[in-house]
Amino acid sequence: MKAAAGGQDYSAVDFFYKYGLYMVFVALIAVFTALNATFISAANIVNLLQQSSSASIAATGMVCVMLTGGIDLTIGSIIYLSAAVVVMMTNAGLGILPALVVSIGIGAAVGVINGVMIARFKLVPIIVTLAMMFIVRGLTMALTEIKMQYFMNPVGDFIARYRVFGILPVIVIAMAVVVIAGQLTLKYTAFGRHLYAIGNNPVAARKSGIALDLKTFITYVISGSLAGLAGLIGGAQVGGVTTTYGSGQEFLVISACVLGGVSLFGGKGKVLPGAFIGVLIVMSIENGLVMVNANVYLYTVVRGIIIFLAVMVDCMRNKSDLR
């Protein structure tokens, strides 16, 4: 009976939706710092950023897809495929620049297939990308003969450890470039604004002459390519790939995006600060759990809770929009 008289409360709810993300982030930092003071140290912050690089890069692509109302479940498998191929090729003598091109190219290729199925043949994104998730993982397993693959060359080492001026890790710079470029594209290009339009009202978007199919297609290619890059970076950090590498990464990235205010219903969200803060929150929870020596099995539970809360808040936010 009180809900109807919610006119007054709305501003408080609104405030939470707007700044809740930062409140949660600050609260988290406070909690982990209280539990272990080294959490806030410069070394750990750089460490956290490094750990977030791969997911942030993948999240940038995911935001593009999600803005149109789609979803990309293949990214975990792309990360696995790209890392595995790059490990094997660099071990065979491939240099760093070709490795970069190969990793992005592999992701783009998977993205093209997703995009064609979804934009051209009008199949449902969740089904297409779910199927591709299994196909790509299966192919990679065949390719690696279900063996672990290790970097046995300087390329992986360079990506994982090189620091510009001895301070900034190269992967953190890569992440910054991708995330900033992603946000600028969304905000300052017609393509970016059109993604918001498509997610908000696809029928009207088509009537307004927005090349809906082409743009939807491109988002999957972007998402795939960035996942490929994320695979290269992540693989180098770990030093190789195991058969479960990258699995579940898509849900981590999606939940980080949703947590950061990117709507599952499309048309809403930003790479910066939104999705990026979302990734930092998820990663600092994982990082924090390690630092306070939490039970390993707890990680998965916590991940599940994060996904649940993120989606719940997204649904509530959308409900209040439909007032």
Place this chain on the structure above:
Amino acid sequence: MGEEVPAVSEVLLSIEDIEKSFSGVAVLECVSMKLKKGSVLGLVGENGAGKSTLMNILGGIVPRDNGSMSLAGSEYSPNGPIEAARKGIVFIHQELNLFTNLSVAENMFLEKYPRGIAGGIAYKSMYSEAQRMLRALGETVSPRALVADLPMGTRQMIEISKALKEDAKIIIFDEPTTSLSTKEKERLFAIIKDLSSQEVSIIYISHMLDDVFRLCDEIAVLRDGRMITQKATRDLSKDQVISLMVGRELSKLFPYVEKSPGKEVLRFEDISQGKTLHNIGLALREGEIVGLFGLMGAGRSEFVKAIFGVDKFDSGEVFFKGEKVKRFDPSTWIENGVALITENRREEGLLLPKSIKDNLVLAHLNQIKGPLNSIRVRSENSASDRVIEQLRIRTYDKNEQQAVMLSGGNQQKTVIGKWLLTKPKVFLLDEPTRGIDVGAKYELYNHFNDLALDKTAILFISSEMEELMGVCDRICVMCRGRIAGELDRGKFDQETILKLAIEGAM
């Protein structure tokens, strides 16, 4: 307005012998029409007469099968809405084509954003340009405002300034006033007149004949896919236009039958809800049509939504057949034979992508289920056929045609048909005739009468006073969340009702 037309007006657009059919059903047959420069042409016709199709062809949204069009003397055949817009023909749809998650200016410049540094969108100049254009229309909204936060009238102004930005020669308005307040409507009319004096031609589609007669220089009537007439407004009368639209003389616009109301079925006492509703008391008897009138924002829709359990209310009591109602949720009401038809039929009343049959039997599934809760296809078919025939829903295939493909009036009939099947004891109708044409309205009134004769109690909410006066036995008038007064049929009087609605007292 007839006097304002220059003696010799040049023809800007001429449409000749347009034909179009969808899945073998002819929607337009040999339709011809001429539009003069700077004139306002009213396009009227029943739902499904082909107005939207004709305008979609003009706006480049669907291609024509046959016929020709010429714009300013040269051949015109657009291959899409973009090309149509480039040639100066802009279509402002009934459901506005705005993106609620973008700002006003972002919407206005969606097709071509101004470029700035490094080819990026130049927000600053876009905002100032948008502001200048909105000001030119007398609109004071900030170009940075999010469309989601704006009222319908303002959104329409955004669409209009967007059209003017494209240097529109012809602007097509499809039912522009359905969601506007009276004040917003007056502003729209002033702007339309202003545009026509600047040599912009207007095609104005509406079911509100009063508006059409007030605004238009010429009127064109479509019926069953044929152009019946196109004449200067001064040469036509409202009755003439109505009979041309319907193709038969309507003896009366509103059929009223004498009824003998039975015992009370539903009674509301002191319903209050926050700041919107205050101590509302109302009773419905069997076989009675009660009108609920009020201006925009009087709380009519809020009231039915609250009692039906869609929203909540703070205090008050409801008695159904003499018993106090404890649970307020739609499914309990429906089980008890109380149906609500909301004003947003597209969003709340229909499963748009589903077939007409599926929509019709949706609330009736419990009655037609067989063993193991399976649906008996035969009863499903016979039930839906019965309603389609009874309400004369125009469909070429009830199994295949999606509800979204129906015209507005037929959609409304489908919603009503859905509830008819459940044989409701109480029917709560919120603006049931909004946006549908005279002929379809007349049919609906007849159905309401039949229902009432069959002992159904009907609460008829409307903002059209004439229809309430025409079909109701009693009218309750709401003003600022209160019942301002109640009038019996013998005492209906426009002035009294309006006074109650505006001032809240006589």
